[in-house]
Amino acid sequence: MSEVANPHDRFVKEVLGQPATARDFLANYLPPAVVDCLDLSTLEVVKDSFVDPKLAEHLSDLLYQVSLQDNRLGYLYFLFEHRSHPLGCPPLDLVRYGVQIWRRHLAVHYARTLPPIIPLIFYHGRNNWVHPLDFAGLFDLPAALVPYRPSWRYELIDLARWPDEDLKGEVLLRSFLLVTKHIFTEDLGQRLPAILTLIRDLVRSQTGLQYVETLLRYVAAAAPQVEEEVFRAAIDNALVEGGIAMPTLAERWEQRGLERGIQQGLQQGLEQGLEQGLERGLERGLERGLEQGRRQGQLQTLKALRRSIIDVLEARFEAIPAAVLLELDKVEWEETLHTLHKRAVVIASLEAFRDLVRRTLAD
Numbered sequence: 001m002s003e004v005a006n007p008h009d010r011f012v013k014e015v016l017g018q019p020a021t022a023r024d025f026l027a028n029y030l031p032p033a034v035v036d037c038l039d040l041s042t043l044e045v046v047k048d049s050f051v052d053p054k055l056a057e058h059l060s061d062l063l064y065q066v067s068l069q070d071n072r073l074g075y076l077y078f079l080f081e082h083r084s085h086p087l088g089c090p091p092l093d094l095v096r097y098g099v100q101i102w103r104r105h106l107a108v109h110y111a112r113t114l115p116p117i118i119p120l121i122f123y124h125g126r127n128n129w130v131h132p133l134d135f136a137g138l139f140d141l142p143a144a145l146v147p148y149r150p151s152w153r154y155e156l157i158d159l160a161r162w163p164d165e166d167l168k169g170e171v172l173l174r175s176f177l178l179v180t181k182h183i184f185t186e187d188l189g190q191r192l193p194a195i196l197t198l199i200r201d202l203v204r205s206q207t208g209l210q211y212v213e214t215l216l217r218y219v220a221a222a223a224p225q226v227e228e229e230v231f232r233a234a235i236d237n238a239l240v241e242g243g244i245a246m247p248t249l250a251e252r253w254e255q256r257g258l259e260r261g262i263q264q265g266l267q268q269g270l271e272q273g274l275e276q277g278l279e280r281g282l283e284r285g286l287e288r289g290l291e292q293g294r295r296q297g298q299l300q301t302l303k304a305l306r307r308s309i310i311d312v313l314e315a316r317f318e319a320i321p322a323a324v325l326l327e328l329d330k331v332e333w334e335e336t337l338h339t340l341h342k343r344a345v346v347i348a349s350l351e352a353f354r355d356l357v358r359r360t361l362a363d
Contacts (some may be wrong), residue, residue, distance in 0.1 A: 007221035007304060008082040009060040010185070012122075014214050015176045016062060016078065019043050019261045026076065028168035029157055034118060038074065047104070048077075050097040063101060073109070075101055080156075091135045094119045094154055119154035125182045127315065129158050138166040167358035170210060175199045184311070189226040192234035192320045194218070221304050224341065258269060298334075312344040313353065324350060329358045336360055 016022050023040045046065045060080040068074050079094060095333055124131055132138060136151035148305050159181035167177045177194050199215070202208030216235070219226060229258045256310050298354075305326055340357065346351045 004308065006082070007218055008080070008180075009216040011176075011180070011214065011222070012060050012080050013062065015172070015211070017045055019045070019064075020171075020175070021173055022062075024169045024173045028119070028173075030120075030155060037068055039067045043076075050100050055106055058183065061097065068116075072115065073105075074118070075105075077101060077117055077119045079119065079121050081121060085238070089138070090121055090131055091133075091138055091152075091154065094121070095135055095150075095152060098152065119152070120157060121154055122157045122159075124159045124183065126160065126184055128160075129156060171198055172202065172208075175215065179219065183219070184267060186225055188219070188223050189230035189234065191238050192231070192350065193237050197235055213305065221300060224305050224308050224338065257272075301334055302332060305334065306331075309337065309341050309344050312341065313350065316344075317350050321350065321354075324354050324357070327354065327361065330361055331357065 010172075016025060023043055026038075026040060026043070027035055043064050043066045045062060047063045049061050050063070059083065060078075062078040062080075062268070064076040064078075066074050066076060068152050077094070077097065079090065079097070081090065098117050098119065101117055105111060105115055133156055134151050134153040136149050139149045141149055149330060159177060162177075162181070164178060164181070167181075169177070175195050175198050177283070178191070178198075184193055185191075196212075199212060202211060219231070225299065313324075328340075331340065340353075340360070343356060344353060347356065
């Protein structure tokens, strides 16, 4: 897969890019009659992304190929909306990406007929979904013209409408859905211990350890509202007290160092024994990796904080002028960005926010 554009994109693709987890998701969230038409054992990822690079900060996608029960070919197309409130025109975007998928199919398979594409939109924003649930809903036509209206339905997975206790699937999938659902909420820190306890047993295998690391990295990068002390306590309570030693979180924002260090540390921990060896391995791995990744991690932190500020401003004022975004990009202090995030929640106007950023830069 290609290099991912943002932490939401990375988390989605690392988890649902695994066919076993994707099968679990589809079996639980597609209509049963649709599932009965598919042979999910044949599911495989066939392309990383059709999303316009200019939209990659807000959208992710995954395309799967699957055999139907009659052995013909079909596709499942996931579009993940990462904004805190839905903008643009997702049903129209789906049609545009669908045409690209069909053209690709015709070129690869020299086919004369089109296969079915089952589109799914996965939304985890705070605001209500406001778009029609099919392409036909975008039209307002007199009765005589209705036959000329194309209709392409998609399945909407709006996590805000699902109570936590009703989320379905195996432990890995449920923990993924819970973290994704609450990644923008202020109470994510309070929910983390229960989520981590849910996946405690996964760390008994190397694959499970890698998933836990992926989940923690996502929370660290995409949820600046979770204070380090809360983040650390959640890990200590759910994992360390459960017999799983994880690294201290003082350097949790050093992404590349954390990635390389944890990868080496987890491997040594598995070889030496989880309870003692993992902690020693993680310490050695972090020492090797954190120093070389410190600056890259700081840049990732600043980017995540700016993204969080922009989400708040978009939720309150919709379109954000490019000049505001350019000035926000000049702010290179983590504490200052935390302060700007808090002010963005209550500030009266975009102009007032821009003046605040200018004063900050001038100080």
